[in-house]
Amino acid sequence: MTLYVDLAEQLGARIEQGLYRPGDRLPSVRALSLEHGVSLSTVQQAYRHLEDQGMATPRPKSGYFVPPNRQKLALPKINRSVQRPVDVSQWDNVLELISIPPGSDVLQLGRGMPDISSPTLKPLLRSLSRLGRRQSVAELSYGCIHGDPGLREQVSRLLLDSGCQIPYQDIVITTGCHEALSAAICATCQPGDIVAVDSPSFHGVMQALKGFGMKALELPTDPLTGISLEALELALEQWPIKAIQLTPTCNNPLGYIMPEANKRALLTLAQRYDVAIIEDDVYGELAYSYPRPRTIKSYDDDGRVLLCSSFSKTLAPGLRVGWIAPGRYLQKVLHLKYIGTGMTAQLPQLALAEFIESGHYEPHLRRMRSQYTRSRDLMTDWVRRYFPVGTRISQPHGGFMLWLELDSAFDSQRLNRALLPHKIQIAPGSIFSAAGKYRNCLRLNYAAKPDAHLEEAVRIVGATVAQLLDSDH
Amino acid sequence: MTLYVDLAEQLGARIEQGLYRPGDRLPSVRALSLEHGVSLSTVQQAYRHLEDQGMATPRPKSGYFVPPNRQKLALPKINRSVQRPVDVSQWDNVLELISIPPGSDVLQLGRGMPDISSPTLKPLLRSLSRLGRRQSVAELSYGCIHGDPGLREQVSRLLLDSGCQIPYQDIVITTGCHEALSAAICATCQPGDIVAVDSPSFHGVMQALKGFGMKALELPTDPLTGISLEALELALEQWPIKAIQLTPTCNNPLGYIMPEANKRALLTLAQRYDVAIIEDDVYGELAYSYPRPRTIKSYDDDGRVLLCSSFSKTLAPGLRVGWIAPGRYLQKVLHLKYIGTGMTAQLPQLALAEFIESGHYEPHLRRMRSQYTRSRDLMTDWVRRYFPVGTRISQPHGGFMLWLELDSAFDSQRLNRALLPHKIQIAPGSIFSAAGKYRNCLRLNYAAKPDAHLEEAVRIVGATVAQLLDSDH
CATH class of the missing domain: 1.10.10.10 (Winged helix-like DNA-binding domain superfamily/Winged helix DNA-binding domain)
Known part of the structure; x- marks a missing residue:
């Protein structure tokens, strides 16, 4: 030591x-x-x-x-049920989560929405407005299939912080991280193939596996260090896995950062068994520690890691601008990008390139990191105060999501129904599992500026949880 | 009569x-x-x-x-080679076409770019700019998975002109028509399935078939009336076709409008053999005659037609806003939309809804229709003047594309290479065929305001064609 x-x-x-x-x-x-x-x-x-x-x-x-209220709530337990590849389910519950239009009066504690009210976003809005006013070929016409070269150069520069040296020619701009992840899945797998995933895991990727006909193999995942390497190795032995998909840095929904040694070990395993790694880094720049953690991609020496990310969590999801550094799969990804959306909208790309190039991105990130760190502490405190004893809770090291685990009999979908009259929505745990596990878990968003209204909402959720637990006993 | x-x-x-x-x-x-x-x-x-x-x-x-120069050039011939389902090729040639960034000094006569310099677009740019300046939840956050309700209502209203009564609840906004078409293909077919297509046909759809592992069955297509119904019926007898994909109104690349009777007959065939119809209507509102022609979808009484369209050809492709009315496939399409891009960018949706609701869309369409009609006549005249005798040419009734057919030994990919020093690019015919037929054909765009520069470019293309033909003999 x-x-x-x-x-x-x-x-x-x-x-x-x-x-x-x-x-x-x-x-x-x-x-x-x-x-x-x-x-x-x-x-x-x-x-x-x-x-x-x-x-x-x-x-x-x-x-x-010493941070306030250091007495810790217990961490969520690791899921150790038998693993086998399964078809993904849970679409109905995902659809419920994403069908609420913006501007609705429901408090969406379940969605992956960052705080978009920060004044550090103003220069981006100015760029959008100014560029929107021009009537130039650049904003209105088809762009290059790879994306705007200026933005790709900025992304290439940003990637240096995560230890990646990737020339802009190897980066493709996508319509949000969704398109990056879907392209990564289709570039590496065929229908029927098995993809190993962390568990709980981002529902968007699992629904993509469902849509394209692949099977998900959910691996035990530690709430502090991520995917179990032992379990992964056993699975690689046992099943013809084609790709590993995970969010190792500021995981969604658990918030952990996989230690660097584990990231390297995971890559070594992937090389030994010759499988691709689909690395979702969409929250990576929101790690609370600085400098930001390295990506698995930063160790990749044979192009098997497809790094997927976007500005949806760091800036604003409505921009729909993401990117992928697909390594050896570049040509396949370009083809998939073309058939998926043709190209990505020009205006937000140009505005983003301007925003980053003018030096507005780093100050914005610093502000959000520190805001989210404080909000994590506050939200953790509120959960401790308002939720029933025995509630287990994640310890996020980045991003803006808390993962709560309740008594094994608890049903978070029922909780959502009970919260309807209060106009509050949480993300039920089951959508983070291909097989619909984690019904006794839920995800809470703490991105919004904490205020009395938010505290009251958390109190209501906690009280409703307690009522439901009581009525079961 | x-x-x-x-x-x-x-x-x-x-x-x-x-x-x-x-x-x-x-x-x-x-x-x-x-x-x-x-x-x-x-x-x-x-x-x-x-x-x-x-x-x-x-x-x-x-x-x-009487339009100027009424003596007609001959129409392109109908391809009557034996039809069997094939894997789609030609990606390299498509990639070449779409890799040129906007603002490059190459005159891109090959791309499907509308004229975006029309003053009737100004209100749209004003909306984009004004909405971009607000820092409201609506523009920056995740929207509803279905798309903005206001824009969907406007699209529903526009669809009335094509004979469709589709409530906005049955319309999904997509990231351009590409996403609509890809979702339609994945919603109706599995890998390995056969899709019947018009021929020549839009390369985007065929590359989607390639990407998702379906086979294309190219059907003989009349340059004035579209897909041969006799050939389609024979094919439906012979092959387990899952879907028919076609652009019946202002076809790309041929420009014809399928007669209404044929549209109805095609639907009847699809019903008899229980196959889906993927109807690309992206140029439909640019038909030179008014009122615009009906869609096949307008006759659809059992939800088997998936109508796909966008504002990319009528307004500007850089917006990346399209839509799909997927009939009975709505739920599947919603899932595919979610995994493809999550949602469509908010800002352009809101700006478009405002533009249409304020009555700016119809005057813009009228202007473009009349501009493109005049340009078709001029471009046809230039081709007659500058291309070798024997050049066959389409007679577009809408859109802004001409299709030329040359001597059977001609190679339009070679033409593109020969045009490189002149900084002119045409679309080689082979990309409009799954099997790479139509090498002796090419597509020319006449959307840009015709001027001496454009005429000179057409003259250079014609002269280069003549040189290449001469050198072959």
């Missing part, structure tokens, strides 16, 4: 034991350096490690503090 | 015989009414019939005239 991990664990133990209480200032870097006889940078590394685990919070110029 | 058809044929015969020469004014409605003892409205109907056939041109307040 390295020095800094050792030190972090000692500090963590003291926090867990209550030697430092929520809100307390933790010892200064200098003091710990003297106390333990280690360098300043080792202490700093230890604090960053604790911060990643949500055990310490930095405050500028004041040092590190 | 009805009175007006009889009268139209008599007039037509006189024109063909040279009694009226190109540019001559034709007899007034009143004069013909007196001469033939028929009502004024019968004469008017006869003139509209002649106009539909390209034999008479109305000039406001001056009456009808």
Whole structure:
């Protein structure tokens, strides 16, 4: 064990034991350096490690503090039921979630909507408006099938932060991440093929597997470290898996960041069994720690990783601009892109390229990361306060989603029906499983600015959960 | 035969015989009414019939005239080679056509680009700009999976003109017509299935068949009346066809309008053999005659027709807004829409709804129809003037595409290479055939405002064709 991990664990133990209480200032870097006889940078590394685990919070110029209410709720359990490839179901429940039009008065705590009210988005809107006013060929005509070269260059530059050196020629702009993921699936698999997925997993990908006739093999997934590599290896032994699809960084719905070592190990397994990896990185830039975690793609040396992402979570989903870096599958993906949508709308691409090039993207990301970090703490606190004892909860390290697990008999679809009169909607857990598991789980969105209205909504959801649990007993 | 058809044929015969020469004014409605003892409205109907056939041109307040240069070039021949289902090829040639970025200095005579410089588009740009400036949930968030209800209502209203009464609930907004067509194919067919198509046929659909693993059965298609019903019936007898895909109104690339009787007969055949019809109507509103022709969908009484269209040809392709009225396949299409792109971008949908609702769409269509009619005549004239004797040419009744057929040994891919130094690109005929037929054909776009520059380009293409033909002999 390295020095800094050792030190972090000692500090963590003291926090867990209550030697430092929520809100307390933790010892200064200098003091710990003297106390333990280690360098300043080792202490700093230890604090960053604790911060990643949500055990310490930095405050500028004041040092590190114990986050409020450190007594943790338990994590969701790992699903260990027998794995076999299944046909994907749950479409009706997904459809219910996505059929509510924008502007409806239902509070959609279930959808993957970022906060789009940030003032840091204003330059993007200005670009959209200004470019929309021009009557130039660029905005109204067919663009290049690959997408706007200027935007692709900016994406290529952004990818450097995740450890990827991908020339813009190897990037294809898509209509949101959906199109990227669907193209990735069709480029690597045939109908009837088996795709291994993390579990719980993004419903969009699983519905794509359903639509194109592939089977999903749901693998046990740790709520802190992601897909079980042991289970994956066994599955690769046992089944003719064609691709692994996962969201390793700021996972949806669990919020974990797969450790770098696991990412590398997963790639090695994929190479050994010669399967493709479809890496969804759509929340990757919303990791609460900086610099952002590396992608599996950043280790890819034989082009088997198809990296899929978009601006839907970092900026606004209504733009419908995503991208894919498809490695060796570039030609196939181009063909699928052509038949899927012909090309991606020009105007949002040009506005995005301008927004990023002018340096507006990074400040926006910083703001959202810090807002979502605070909101996670608040939302976690509200769940602790308003949900029944025994509620298990994820510990997101990025993004804006909480995953809750209730008593095994609980039914979150029933919860949604009970919430109808309150005009609140949550995402039922079952849509995150091909086979409809996780009925006792639900996903909550904490992207919106936390206010009394939101707190009241969480209180209502918690109280309704309690009522339903009571009525069962 | 009805009175007006009889009268139209008599007039037509006189024109063909040279009694009226190109540019001559034709007899007034009143004069013909007196001469033939028929009502004024019968004469008017006869003139509209002649106009539909390209034999008479109305000039406001001056009456009808013989179009310039009435001596016709021969029509393209009907392909009568043996039909069997084939895997689609030609992707490389399609990719070449669609890889040129907008703003490049290549004159793209091959692409399906409308004229986007019309001042009648200005209100749309104003809406785009104004809506883009607002920072409202409506533009930036996820919309409803079906598309914006306001736009769907406008589309429902527009569809009335084609004889369709389709409530907005049965319309799904898509990312261009590409997404509509791909969804229609996947909703009705499985990999390995056979789809009957008109021939030549839109390359986008055929590449979709390739991408999803279906086979194309190319049917003989008349350059004036469309798909051969006899050949279709034989094919339905012989092969387990799952769907018929065609562009019956203002066909791409041939420009014909399938007569209403044929449309009804085709639907009857589809019902008898229980196959779906995928009707591409993307050029339908650009028919030169008014009111616009009916769609096959307008006769559909059991929901087997999936009507696909978009604003890409009538307004601007860069918007990427299309729609599908999928009949009985609605639920399947919704699922495919979800996995394909999640939803369609909000901003262009809202701007389009505003544009149509404010009454700007009809005047724009009228302007484009009359512009494209004039351009067809001019372009036809230039081809007659600058292309080698023996060139066969289509007689488009809508849209903005000409289809040319040259000596059977001619190679239009070679032509494109020879045109490279001139920075001109045409669409090689082979991409309009699954099996790569029509190498001796090419498609020319006449959407752009005709000017000396365009005429010079057509002259260069014609001269290059002549050179290549000469070098072969």
